[in-house]
Amino acid sequence: MNPQDPRDSEHSSSAALDETQIEAIVAEAIATEAALARSEAAPPSSAIVWWRAQMRARQEAAAAADRPISIVHGLAIACGVGLALSLIGTTLAGVRGSAGWLTEVYTSLSAAVASVDLTSRWVMLPMTAMLASIVIASIAAYIIFADE
Amino acid sequence: MTFTDVRRLELDADTADVALAMDEDAFRAFYDRTSGALWGYLSRISGDRQVADDLLQESYYRLLKCGMAFESEVHRRNYLYRIATNLVRDTKRGPRPVFDSGVEMADVPAPEGRASAEQRADVRRALGRMKPRERALLWLAYAHGSSHSEIADVLGLKTGSIKLLLFRARRKLAATLQR
Secondary structure, X not given: OOOXXXXXXXXXXXXXXXXXXXXXXXXXXXXXXXXXXXXXXOOOOHHHHHHHHHHHXXXXXXXXXXXXXXXXXXXXXXXXXXXXXXXXXXXXXXXXXOHHHHHHHHHHHHHHHHHOOOOOHHHHHHHHHHHHHHHHXXXXXXXXXXXX | OOXXXXXXXXXXXXXXXXXXXXXXXXXXXXXXXXXXXXXXXHHHHHOOHHHHHHHHHHHHHHHHHOOOOOXXXXXXXXXXXXXXXXXXXXXXXXXXXXXXXXXXXXXXXXOOOOOOHHHHHHHHHHHHOOOHHHHHHHHHHHHOOOOHHHHHHHHOOOHHHHHHHHHHHHHHHHHHHHO
């Protein structure tokens, strides 16, 4: 914009000569600085800015979608911990109440185990199957949750 | 919520269509038309080229995310400048290298047919002594040729106050230049 620009009249005061001079000085100064700014300006390409905007918008959308998932995870963990604590409490109370009964059960179980022939295939087969399933379940759980 | 539900939600988030206010072609054309001028505005209002680089992209991103329907190119451009102005206002930086350094002046080639290096240094010093809002007023009026209502819209001021504010800013700059 220069002092002769018709739009400039809006910026003129009604105006004594000194105001006109001031306007000319300011217009020239800003025009000089604007020309310098144009020569300095090296904005990134539109493709880069568009790509960055897309990436950022996706990240923000993912973060927004993750928020309720995190809340559900937190609630599930809190429920699990509460349940486990209540189970432990109930179990401890039961154990205290039936310590004598447990001692009897332990004694009879020890006697029963001592009488079992561990080399028998009726014992070895189920135990091997149980061990194998524990190992397979552990590996499967690791694979499923590894990318979490 | 099952594990499958969680996975589905995560996959949905990864592939979600991002809601931006313009399509790529329209954005790139608009950016190519406006980015140089906006960078000049940001660098002169903030007084810091690094800030201008950062805020340029942030301004366009916020424009894309605003979800507004613009009546015209001018309306969109004014809104972009309003975003940029607010970002500058929110940016707190100490040094203002654009206006402070005479050494930097020498690094930038002078536009042809323009003032001498000494005159340009005077202009920079004078602009550096002004408030960001005064610089914004003068820049929009004289570098962009914006009308009073456009300036008011960009700076969040009343249209009726622009004439007086411009008058004062002009006087201040001219007085500093005359010293």
